[in-house]
Amino acid sequence: MSKPLLYSCWMSSCAWRVRIALHLKQIDFNVKTISILKTGEPGDQYSEEFEKINPMKYIPALEIHGHTLIESLSIINYLEEAYPKRRLLPKDIFQRTKARAISDVICSGIQPLQNLKVQKFSRPDGNLNFEWASFWISQGFSSLENILKESTGDYCVGNEITMADCCLVPQVANARRYKIEVSSYPTIARIDKALQDHEAFRKAHPSQQPDFPKEVPASFASQFK
Amino acid sequence: MSKPLLYSCWMSSCAWRVRIALHLKQIDFNVKTISILKTGEPGDQYSEEFEKINPMKYIPALEIHGHTLIESLSIINYLEEAYPKRRLLPKDIFQRTKARAISDVICSGIQPLQNLKVQKFSRPDGNLNFEWASFWISQGFSSLENILKESTGDYCVGNEITMADCCLVPQVANARRYKIEVSSYPTIARIDKALQDHEAFRKAHPSQQPDFPKEVPASFASQFK
The missing domain is CATH 1.20.1050.10 (Glutathione S-transferase Yfyf (Class Pi); Chain A, domain 2)
Structure with missing residues (x-):
């Protein structure tokens, strides 16, 4: 089986949620970085290419076992059911x-x-x-x-x-x-x-992502200080 | 056991979701109507009384088996697990x-x-x-x-x-x-x-709720025409 592929961006808090869940469950995955800014380029979440992956034009999306999953909580619920070992929902x-x-x-x-x-x-x-x-x-x-x-x-x-x-x-x-x-x-x-x-x-963490920039943009200064 | 109590309002689409789920599962419940407009009265979702029920100051909330549940999807997920008979999530x-x-x-x-x-x-x-x-x-x-x-x-x-x-x-x-x-x-x-x-x-449906008004407010005209 090929590794799951997460469409992700260092800036996105929604993708971050799913990255945490994947790491908690110790699922090995690849990342495809997508810009959440409107760049007009194919790697932009508003691009036609990405709209085919998620019609809502939002990351994250997760390709896994031949399916493309969208919406962070729905993805985490899927992981919880498919990989129950390290559970993310209490028993009670x-x-x-x-x-x-x-x-x-x-x-x-x-x-x-x-x-x-x-x-x-x-x-x-x-x-x-x-x-x-x-x-x-x-x-x-x-x-x-x-x-x-x-x-x-x-x-x-x-x-x-x-x-x-x-x-x-x-x-x-x-x-x-x-x-x-x-x-x-x-x-x-x-x-x-x-x-x-x-x-x-x-x-x-965003700082550990492949698309994290060498210089943090000014609008993020208070997050990373 | 006492019947579940739903804090609901005819105007609220979030409470409506939960009413549908309760009826689909054929769970008998009582309704306490709450205004979603800021009225300054105790029956208003922004009142101090209601904030104790849901700190988010939103309906719906569901009192059931001695617990108060909030957030419509979380409530529906609870109902799905506690009352599995008429299921609301596919098997696959x-x-x-x-x-x-x-x-x-x-x-x-x-x-x-x-x-x-x-x-x-x-x-x-x-x-x-x-x-x-x-x-x-x-x-x-x-x-x-x-x-x-x-x-x-x-x-x-x-x-x-x-x-x-x-x-x-x-x-x-x-x-x-x-x-x-x-x-x-x-x-x-x-x-x-x-x-x-x-x-x-x-x-x-809103029209079947106890707080549905005799005259629909003008801002709802296009919904009920």
């Missing part, structure tokens, strides 16, 4: 539901409102909108902090790393990018810190 | 992943961008923004139509009703509300039509 049904709910809070309630396309559409000049992004992330983090206070142990849900943690760490990085003081959310900050040194999270 | 793992991906496209890629809070934030005067909502739904539907063309049989994924159908029908209603010509997306329109007469979908 209510803990499992909590892990899914936290993942949905991030993937439906926070990230979509701050993604590049929406930021750019929110401004007449079509540029990044830091104010817009930080408003939605701050609102979401205030709620998420209260949710996590109830569910956390070492990580988002109890003491096991779950799919919720795969979603949290990239979202915290986005918060830093948009200059949010993450320490204002002590539970979020603590969980994020606890995961930084985990091998799977280190391997999945 | 790739079909199941497809049903999840279509649900995520709607619940992360379309609905969050057109919800009331985001629409109102997008305008200096804080009013509804039909242009904003219809832009994001149209963009999403163009992609979704292409995804569904590949996966559909009678419904979103093959010939079984899945969680993707629970998400599709309320999103099509939102499209009509924001004056999108749904017939421009023939696969979406056909699936939506095929589900209208299904008993579970009829029972879950």
Whole structure:
């Protein structure tokens, strides 16, 4: 069998979630880097070539066992079912539901409102909108902090790393990018810190990706400082 | 055991998804109606009382077996595991992943961008923004139509009703509300039509909810015409 192929980009928090899940499950995979900026080139997520892979024109996408999977949480759910060994959902049904709910809070309630396309559409000049992004992330983090206070142990849900943690760490990085003081959310900050040194999270980090630039663009300065 | 209690509102497409799933699974439940508009009253999703139920200040929430569940897809996943009898995910793992991906496209890629809070934030005067909502739904539907063309049989994924159908029908209603010509997306329109007469979908319809008003507000005219 050929290795799974992940369409990924160092800048994308959605692809990052899937990279963490793949590394946690110790699945060996190849990466095809795709730009999430509109470049007009074939390697751009808005290109005709990529639209055939994902009609939503978003990364990530995962080619695996002859199928192309889209949507980060759907991909992680697939990995969880197909590779059950290192599980990303707790055994208890209510803990499992909590892990899914936290993942949905991030993937439906926070990230979509701050993604590049929406930021750019929110401004007449079509540029990044830091104010817009930080408003939605701050609102979401205030709620998420209260949710996590109830569910956390070492990580988002109890003491096991779950799919919720795969979603949290990239979202915290986005918060830093948009200059949010993450320490204002002590539970979020603590969980994020606890995961930084985990091998799977280190391997999945943007700085470890083949398309990570030698010089970080200015708009990412606060994320990587 | 007491009946499950759904926090719901006739206006909310997210609560509608869960109502469909509950009816498909023939689970008897009670409804507590909550306003999704900012009313300043205790029955408002932004109230302090409701924030204790869901810190995200969104409906739906489901009280069941002594637990309070949030996030529509997480609730539907719970129902799928706890009440497996009338299944909402196909048996085949790739079909199941497809049903999840279509649900995520709607619940992360379309609905969050057109919800009331985001629409109102997008305008200096804080009013509804039909242009904003219809832009994001149209963009999403163009992609979704292409995804569904590949996966559909009678419904979103093959010939079984899945969680993707629970998400599709309320999103099509939102499209009509924001004056999108749904017939421009023939696969979406056909699936939506095929589900209208299904008993579970009829029972879950906004018009069958206890808080449905005698006179439909003007901003909903195109949805209910």
